[in-house]
Amino acid sequence: MKDNALLSAAEAYARPFYAEAHRAYHNTAHVEAMLGALAARGVLSPALALAVWGHDLIYDPRAGDNEARSAEVFGMWLAGQGAPAELVAQVQVLILATQHRALPATREEALLVDADLGILGAEPRAFAAYDAAIRQEYRHVPGPLYRIGRRKVLQGFLNRERIYTTPEFAGLEAQARANLAGAIAQL
Structure with a gap:
């Protein structure tokens, strides 16, 4: 084929x-x-x-x-x-x-991972919609437990030396860090 x-x-x-x-x-x-x-x-x-x-x-x-x-x-x-x-x-x-x-092992993996994480570097309104949609997918998790788990996930991305590992997506880094910090502060 x-x-x-x-x-x-x-x-x-x-x-x-x-x-x-x-x-x-x-x-x-x-x-x-x-x-x-x-x-x-x-x-x-x-x-x-x-x-x-x-x-x-x-x-x-x-x-x-x-x-x-x-x-x-x-x-x-x-x-x-x-x-x-x-x-x-x-x-x-x-x-x-x-x-x-783990960090991507190949350039192709890095491109896929960066594309998957692209939403983290979206403009604030799109990021907020993403964040709300994730909460909807996890509606079965009680609020306090969700906030603890979500904070851990978001902080894990924020703690990385670089969120995006390819030059093609590096321009999203600053906005992603601002979005993540804002979301964590709201939890």
Whole structure:
């Protein structure tokens, strides 16, 4: 299957997952924003596009293994489409990089992670909408517990030496730090 056909098939396969009712942020708009951010910077490759479509395929706010499950499910789907084993493995590794547990190991991983975190550096109104959507996805968590957990996540990004590791996204750094500090102060 050629790249364009595989990308079209991936989009058709993934869209129903991203349309699930419990998704307020991790939905098709998030995927499209990532694709747009990578394309606007001239770095969107077929592997990155596939990884973007697959990275939040499985999203359960109560689970801690969404990326691993997404990599597995999307990888099996890619293999079923006849994608080369190397591409399947590459996309799965890219998806796992969006766990944000370690610094990206490759430039491609860094670009994907930076695109995934692009919302942190958005203008304040868009960041506030993102923050509200995340709270909606975690509405099952009582307020005090949510504030503790959210503060820990946001502070973890703020504590990094650099939030964005690629030159293409470095311009978002100052706004991301301001947004994160503001959100933490409101918790």
